[in-house]
Amino acid sequence: MATAAIGALLGLFGPAQAQDKVINLKISLWVPPAHPLVPATQAWAADLEKASGGTIKATVFPSEQLGKAFDHYDMARDGIADVTYVNPGYQPGRFPIIAAGQLPFVFGDGKKGTQALDEWYRKYAPVEMKDTKVCFSFIHDPGSLHGKKKIVVPADLSGVKVRPAQSTIAEMVKLMGGTNVQASAPESRDALERGVADEIAFPWGSLFLFGIDKVVKYHIDAPLYTTVFTYNVNLNTYNSMSPAQKKVFDEHCTPEWAAKVSDPWTDFEANGRVKMRSLSGHEVYKLTDDQLAQWKKAVAPLYASWAEAVKKAGGNPEQIEADLQAAIRKHGAGI
Structure with missing residues (x-):
């Protein structure tokens, strides 16, 4: 009896449990299969499945199979895909805060820059991209x-x-x-x-x-x-997860995973x-x-126009820029 009770408790408080409904995620990427992001994202998905006890499964769709590159934010918002690879700069003026990361001569290093960007944008993503959940952010090696x-x-x-x-x-x-x-x-x-x-x-x-x-x-x-990128999650998909599944998913939306997914691409570009x-x-x-x-x-002048766009969106460009520069200094990511 005691063993059964312990087993029941473990079932309640373990990672993601067998009794959780199986979720099948559609992950949409617009890059071709040979792009380093594809195997890196497949590895992320495989680890997510393992950590969730097989209750969060995923299929990666590269090469714009589910929609055009320009549409990937709206695809996550509307549930056309559950997780999408977004280039916010493909839609000028829509996401002015994160655009700070794509101003010229901001980042000198892809890996350190990803750590700085991801850390900084976690404060602002829930405001700027509120109709999706941002899993993590990253940059490519400077172009x-x-x-x-x-x-x-x-x-x-x-x-x-x-x-x-x-x-x-x-x-x-x-x-x-x-x-x-x-x-x-x-x-x-x-x-x-x-x-x-x-x-x-x-x-x-x-x-x-x-x-x-x-x-x-x-x-x-x-x-x-550099160009800034985000992995965005459909809110209905995320909210349909059990508490245990959400915990596992959140553990795969960290700065560490931002690095694991994007570092192979950084090496490839370098x-x-x-x-x-x-x-x-x-x-x-x-x-x-x-x-x-x-x-x-x-x-x-690009810095001045960026600040103006942020103000129009209700943000404080001085504070946003100060926060970004602090993250860049912390990670040694500048030029």
Whole structure:
């Protein structure tokens, strides 16, 4: 009898229990299966299933199978998928707070930057992305400008057609007299190949993954920008979980898991820079101190427009920026 009572107590207070209803999660990614995020997310899902005693199962759908890259936030909100990979910068002005992480020359390191961003955004995500649950946030290794024309100083972008990585880089291009060409990552090679775009803001390893290395030649070797990402969860899905399942799920939405999921991608992008330097037919070049100073001066207005957008959304840009800078200092993630 005593053994049965102990067993019953363990059943009440264990991780996720056999009596919990089995939940089958649809996880939507818009990157191809070869992208490092896919196996990393599959590993996250497998660990979630194991930790939940098999009551939280998941299937990963890469390559925009469930919807377009631009729609992934709304797909999580509306329950088209249960967990989605979101690039907030694909929707300019919608998420102004997290856009602080995609301003030029903020992060110098992908792994440290992910730790800083995730720690900082946990305070603001419930406000800015309140109609989903944000599991974690991360950045890719710093990307740069790549193209058919050698761009050295901001003035070189005048009249140039650029596919921006996200909304802040689009604003930068406009500021410097260029024209923006909107295309998601999977659509970018085609845009460059057809001459719709001349330049692209992109991380290094992904140039090869998406075949963009075949249509560009010149590459600025500087940490120009990073893009912020979130994994968002449908609220009905999360709220339908038992307390035990929620506990397991929350334990997989931590800074540690943000790193486990994104670190392989960071390594992949960093290795892409090394690979590109060794290829013939490509020119990878560093900026001089004077050229870098010109870039930093040219992008300064972006900080003011970011602050204005945050104010319009009811936020305090000074406090938000101070919090971000504190996280960057703590993790040594700056330039």
